Amino acid sequence: MLETWQFRVGVYSKYACKPEDPCLLYNSEGELLLNPQSGELLHACGYQGLLSSRPQDSAFLGTWGGRPLYAVSSQELEPSASGRLVSLREVLAFHEPEQGCLACMGKQLLHWRQQTRYCSACASPLQEKQGERARICPACQELYYPRIxxxxxxxxxxxxxxxxxxxxxxxxxxxxxxxxxxxxxxxxxxxxxxxxxxxxxxxxxxxxxxxxxxxxxxxxxxxxxxxxxxxxxxxxxxxxxxxxxxxxxxxxxxxxxxxxxxxxxxxxxxxxxxx
Ligand SMILES: [Zn+2]
Incomplete structure (x- = not known):
């Protein structure tokens, strides 16, 4: 089960998502692919064998059993990835509250990253801000945090x-x-x-x-x-x-x-x- 998935400021941005890292997997509609073996939201062995191309994006959520845990988005799930797709509303209704929180967090962060790619002040492409959950403009230093x-x-x-x-x-x-x-x-x-x-x-x-x-x-x-x-x-x-x-x-x-x-x-x- 999910253990220590608390947000770890200052640590997360050193990680880059690897194919074997535990993840929650979202398609382009924002639906989650359930693990074909366990029926859980979590893919403990990462997205290997589940995607037909590289992930579109990933967002660090925290740690799970000492391993980094990500929300991963992909436009193309592997056809053989036989797990059922569920909407976030279904997750909230029928899964453990803690899993619902994680699924919400992943969806919201992936959406924020997708919507926050260029600086509103000078239109430069944004970069990851080290040590914070934020993006920064390399030209004018403007900072962008997830908006709620x-x-x-x-x-x-x-x-x-x-x-x-x-x-x-x-x-x-x-x-x-x-x-x-x-x-x-x-x-x-x-x-x-x-x-x-x-x-x-x-x-x-x-x-x-x-x-x-x-x-x-x-x-x-x-x-x-x-x-x-x-x-x-x-x-x-x-x-x-x-x-x-x-x-x-x-x-x-x-x-x-x-x-x-x-x-x-x-x-x-x-x-x-x-x-
Ligand atoms: Zn700028």
Whole structure:
């Protein structure tokens, strides 16, 4: 199993990924290839025999059993690489949380590297920064670190009911919590209150932090909150949210699949109720 995969500043950039190094393997769609033997995400013997060409890129994640562990991306997986491909959302739903974290970290870092190849100030190709997880411009010394975009998600309670909304982009009739990106200059609590007001027309109170989850679609950090209804009539904005309603925990509609912070917050409310 995964042991010490903690981030080791100052050590990682000395490593270059070798074919036999342990890795998580992503195709160009961002899906992960499961190990054909173990069914796990980790390929303990590296990508040997699994790729039909050199990897497109790799990102150091940490160490595993004292060996460097990488996220490796490739456009061409070997046809004989018979392991099943899984989406990151499936990994979050059905694999151990620690593996989900690693898979998110790899996806986010590979995406960042792919999007951060040239200097925004002078357009020179960037180089790896030694000793830090960063890239540097050799011409003007500008530094580029992985960027994380904060987003908030909130469960709003009104008596024994919670607010759930259907986003136009959700598949089928899945309902979830209200969520959105934090704006520049905003506190997290302000973002929570604004999103609820904008999306469903309600004022809320008692906003309190619940927990967080990396959300690499493509590079967010989801910060979860709970709050209480204060005033206003439900009025979905019609653009992002086309339906919203108050639901008792006994009569919930179709929910997001397990693994998402939305589902974890709702499940925690259900667990509280049963106690
Ligand atoms: Zn530059």
């Amino acid at each position: 975009n904060p987003a908030v998600i909130v469960s709003v309670a009104k008596g024994n009911r919670i607010l759930l909304a259907h986003n136009r982009n959700f598949p089928g009739n899945t309902f979830s919590l209200v969520a959105g990106y934090v704006e520049v200059g905003e506190s997290l609590e302000q973002a929570v209150a604004r999103e609820v007001l904008e999306e469903v027309g309600l004022h809320i109170k008692n906003i309190r932090y619940w927990g967080s989850q990396p959300w690499p679609f493509p590079s967010s950090l989801m910060l979860g909150f709970q709050a209480d209804y204060e005033s206003g009539q439900l009025n979905p904005d019609g653009e992002e949210i086309d339906q919203a309603g108050w639901f008792t925990l006994d009569e919930l509609p179709n929910l997001p699949r397990p693994g998402s912070i939305a589902r974890k917050i709702i499940d925690s409310l259900l667990a509280e109720k049963k106690q």
